[in-house]
Amino acid sequence: MKVIEAKIVVLGSQGVGKTSLVVRYIGKMFSKHISPTIGASFFTCNISVDDARVKLQVWDTAGQERFRSMAPMYYRNANAALLVFDISSLNSFQAIKGWVKELQSNVPEPMVMSVVGNKCDLESSRAVPHAEAAQYAASIGAQYCETSALHDQGIEQVFVTTAAALLRLAGAGTNLRSYDSADEDRLLSGAPTEETPTHTGRIELPAWSIDNIAHGEPRNTCC
Amino acid sequence: MSSSSIDNVQPSTSAQNNTSDELEPGACPDSILDPTDSFEEFASEMSSSLQSRHIALTTKSSTISEIQCEINKDFKESSEIKSTKSSEDLQNKNDSMSESGSSSNLIDQNNEELDSDKEDYLHSPELINKEKHVFILSSAGKPIYSRYGNEDKLAGLCGVIQALVSVVEDQNHDILRSITTKDCKTVFLVKGPLILVAISKSNESETQLVLQLTYAFNQIVSVLTLTQLNRIFEQRRNYDLRRLLSGAERLIDNLLIFMEKDPAFLLGAVRCLPLPEKSRESITNAITSTCNKIRDLVFAILIAGNQLITLVRMKKYTLHPSDIHLLFNLVRSTESFKSAESWTPICLPKFDASGFLHGHVSYIAEDCQACLILLTVQRDAFFPLSQAKHTIAEKLRRSNCLGAINDALNRNEDLPTTNPLRHIGILEIRHFMYKCKSTAQLFTSDPVSIDRPQDNRTRPKEGGDIVEKKIEKLSDIDYVSNYRKFCSQIHCTSTPAKLIFRSNSDNTILAWVTNGFELYVTFDALMEKDQAIKAVDRLLRWIKKEEQRIFIMNAPTF
Numbered sequence: 001m002k003v004i005e006a007k008i009v010v011l012g013s014q015g016v017g018k019t020s021l022v023v024r025y026i027g028k029m030f031s032k033h034i035s036p037t038i039g040a041s042f043f044t045c046n047i048s049v050d051d052a053r054v055k056l057q058v059w060d061t062a063g064q065e066r067f068r069s070m071a072p073m074y075y076r077n078a079n080a081a082l083l084v085f086d087i088s089s090l091n092s093f094q095a096i097k098g099w100v101k102e103l104q105s106n107v108p109e110p111m112v113m114s115v116v117g118n119k120c121d122l123e124s125s126r127a128v129p130h131a132e133a134a135q136y137a138a139s140i141g142a143q144y145c146e147t148s149a150l151h152d153q154g155i156e157q158v159f160v161t162t163a164a165a166l167l168r169l170a171g172a173g174t175n176l177r178s179y180d181s182a183d184e185d186r187l188l189s190g191a192p193t194e195e196t197p198t199h200t201g202r203i204e205l206p207a208w209s210i211d212n213i214a215h216g217e218p219r220n221t222c223c
Numbered sequence: 224m225s226s227s228s229i230d231n232v233q234p235s236t237s238a239q240n241n242t243s244d245e246l247e248p249g250a251c252p253d254s255i256l257d258p259t260d261s262f263e264e265f266a267s268e269m270s271s272s273l274q275s276r277h278i279a280l281t282t283k284s285s286t287i288s289e290i291q292c293e294i295n296k297d298f299k300e301s302s303e304i305k306s307t308k309s310s311e312d313l314q315n316k317n318d319s320m321s322e323s324g325s326s327s328n329l330i331d332q333n334n335e336e337l338d339s340d341k342e343d344y345l346h347s348p349e350l351i352n353k354e355k356h357v358f359i360l361s362s363a364g365k366p367i368y369s370r371y372g373n374e375d376k377l378a379g380l381c382g383v384i385q386a387l388v389s390v391v392e393d394q395n396h397d398i399l400r401s402i403t404t405k406d407c408k409t410v411f412l413v414k415g416p417l418i419l420v421a422i423s424k425s426n427e428s429e430t431q432l433v434l435q436l437t438y439a440f441n442q443i444v445s446v447l448t449l450t451q452l453n454r455i456f457e458q459r460r461n462y463d464l465r466r467l468l469s470g471a472e473r474l475i476d477n478l479l480i481f482m483e484k485d486p487a488f489l490l491g492a493v494r495c496l497p498l499p500e501k502s503r504e505s506i507t508n509a510i511t512s513t514c515n516k517i518r519d520l521v522f523a524i525l526i527a528g529n530q531l532i533t534l535v536r537m538k539k540y541t542l543h544p545s546d547i548h549l550l551f552n553l554v555r556s557t558e559s560f561k562s563a564e565s566w567t568p569i570c571l572p573k574f575d576a577s578g579f580l581h582g583h584v585s586y587i588a589e590d591c592q593a594c595l596i597l598l599t600v601q602r603d604a605f606f607p608l609s610q611a612k613h614t615i616a617e618k619l620r621r622s623n624c625l626g627a628i629n630d631a632l633n634r635n636e637d638l639p640t641t642n643p644l645r646h647i648g649i650l651e652i653r654h655f656m657y658k659c660k661s662t663a664q665l666f667t668s669d670p671v672s673i674d675r676p677q678d679n680r681t682r683p684k685e686g687g688d689i690v691e692k693k694i695e696k697l698s699d700i701d702y703v704s705n706y707r708k709f710c711s712q713i714h715c716t717s718t719p720a721k722l723i724f725r726s727n728s729d730n731t732i733l734a735w736v737t738n739g740f741e742l743y744v745t746f747d748a749l750m751e752k753d754q755a756i757k758a759v760d761r762l763l764r765w766i767k768k769e770e771q772r773i774f775i776m777n778a779p780t781f
């Protein structure tokens with residue numbers, strides 16, 4: 001079985017629901033008691049797509065202004081980014097654009113980007129039209145999904161399509177670590193146990209081509 | 224309340240003999256914590272002159288760079304470490320971000336239009352009848368923090384405070400320290416670019432209020448570093464600091480509540496989780512054996528329920544209790560540490576106010592609510608520390624230390640420390656608190672019951688009102704609040720008392736300070752002095768006997 005390892009960073013303004021989203025997907029629950037993230041939190045999960053597996057390292061960053069300067073530490077070497085905003089806050093949508101610019105100029109390697117409009121349960125106070133967000137996402141070669149961490153809507157899809165895009169990215173011969181699971185078992189433990197995926201998924205969306213995956217400005221870097 | 228007698232007498236001979244020929248309960252040759260006098264902050268604040276105040280805040284060598292140099296010297300692989308000028312990098316970045324902030328201008332405009340409403344706002348239910356207000360503003364008079372109400376609407380008040388402070392400074396070349404009226408104390412503290420003010424109707428002394436304001440200042444330094452704080456205001460005197468503090472107000476809210484309730488702040492000491500000596504030893508060993516190869520690690524701290532389980536440190540460095548209190552406050556206020564491993568910059572103001580340490584913060588296991596904090600000077604150390612955490616957790620589980628921690632946390636009835644007064648059988652004593660001075664550790668008869676803080680900053684704005692209630696049964700917090708007066712008398716700089724024994728219609732309180740310890744005990748109202756001394760004698764003997772369980776009696780290093 002083909003296995004790849006990828007790092008994904010979750011970015012977005014304070015309180016848009018980044019942690020709720022990640023905890024909903026990985027921990028399968030929603031808690032009203034989640035407090036603002038301090039610094040960044042680290043999660044891992046395994047997603048099986050068709051007959052391959054993606055081991056994801058998830059960095060859930062803090063949206064508070066004082067941590068803004070730490071972000072490069074987390075998006076450096078990231079293979080994917082979830083750019084989360086709150087559909088009831090126009091400011092949080094504007095902030096996404098700032099993040100995208102920052103990623104484009106600081107991350108030279110190709111990166112899978114997904115724009116996520118969270119809190120879609122708050123339709124009545126929507127401040128960002130679906131079409132506008134979708135159009136923006138398309139313009140940067142990202143997918144657009146709307147989610148609700150509260151009602152567990154759309155989140156599965158965000159992660160699974162991201163995982164699928166990462167597999168394609170790895171197939172296109174990038175710096176993603178990929179190996180055969182037989183090798184992995186020999187490498188890691190010696191015991192021939194098959195690690196069970198924490199998540200499996202099937203992609204319903206038509207796949208994008210590799211050209212649609214956002215690139216930063218090509219740059220010569222030594223590492 | 225009528226107090227009947229104040230006695231500054233020598234303690235009875237029996238009690239004195241008992242402790243003079245051996246070490247005080249809890250004392251040990253080496254301490255992980257800096258010994259404190261609870262009022263050192265106050266003493267230094269009070270002795271500060273206008274000029275010295277500025278110098279003290281700006282010139283201080285950085286412990287973090289010292290450690291980084293050491294590591295560089297020892298291991299010549301400097302290429303890797305050079306990239307760890309952590310705090311500097313962070314701060315430079317932040318400055319460039321702050322240029323884009325335009326919210327401050329907006330607020331200015333609003334202020335002028337709404338000035339007449341402001342007057343009314345000061346009388347609104349959000350603000351009147353509170354036991355204690357705390358305001359923080361910039362030296363330019365811009366509101367930064369208010370414990371209650373909305374800072375935006377308090378610009379007028381902040382202007383007045385700023386004017387008061389600067390008139391005294393500029394025209395009288397003096398420092399405004401406090402204003403006392405019949406039922407209300409107002410205390411001012413100018414620190415660096417900030418002005419902090421407490422307006423209190425509580426029984427706390429001026430000293431204790433200054434201490435609380437100093438803590439509030441340190442809390443701000445802990446999230447920004449002093450270097451960054453100073454630089455921001457050097458560059459833009461009018462900067463609206465709320466932008467950078469957004470989300471950190473709740474840390475100050477929680478800290479203020481915490482300080483009113485936990486005697487650890489009053490005494491400048493840290494409470495340890497009582498554990499069998501063997502368990503604490505294996506916990507410490509698990510940490511040292513796992514971490515001794517990680518050379519950038521400065522402190523490994525295991526805490527649970529605002530109590531210290533163990534602290535392992537880099538040789539040469541110790542921590543000040545107030546830095547530990549800020550860590551307690553951070554962990555207590557951050558529910559999200561429970562959901563995953565976190566990696567976060569933390570500045571410990573007493574250790575090094577100029578820069579950030581990087582902290583790996585995580586709970587040790589799903590079934591054990593102890594939180595492990597690994598502090599390093601290396602910003603890229605997350606993965607080795609994460610690995611170390613898992614190894615430590617595994618070792619603790621195998622040696623059954625998680626169970627011991629849980630027993631102590633759940634206050635298992637079989638433990639002598641769970642209900643010490645019942646266990647010793649001294650029924651005359653209702654409550655006590657004991658501080659070992661040389662190790663800055665404390666033990667009380669009850670744990671302090673503090674509710675889990677609110678997650679979002681909506682509720683703390685309410686509450687805190689003055690309520691007249693007839694107290695039927697005193698809570699641990701009431702006992703501690705009763706000790707405050709005694710504590711100030713014992714630490715009074717002009718005429719410090721050594722022993723106070725005082726009764727009123729509700730109870731009798733004994734406060735006793737020696738070179739080695741401070742002790743505060745509450746008895747029934749009708750307690751006789753010699754009887755009280757006998758009970759105290761038994762109490763001290765018991766603390767001595769249980770000292771290995773109650774206190775951390777060694778100072779392990781990596």
Ligand SMILES: Nc1nc2c(ncn2[C@@H]2O[C@H](COP(=O)(O)OP(=O)(O)OP(=O)(O)O)[C@@H](O)[C@H]2O)c(=O)[nH]1
Nearest residue numbers: 015016017018019020036037062063119148149150
């Ligand atoms: N209605 C609704 N509320 C949500 C949803 N997701 C999160 N929230 C709420 O939004 C608030 C913030 O959620 P967090 O997950 O802490 O937000 P965050 O983006 O991680 O915030 P920071 O860590 O400070 O950057 C919480 O009160 C959540 O309960 C959602 O899908 N719908």
Ligand SMILES: [Mg+2]
Nearest residue numbers: 018019036037
């Ligand atoms: Mg979060």
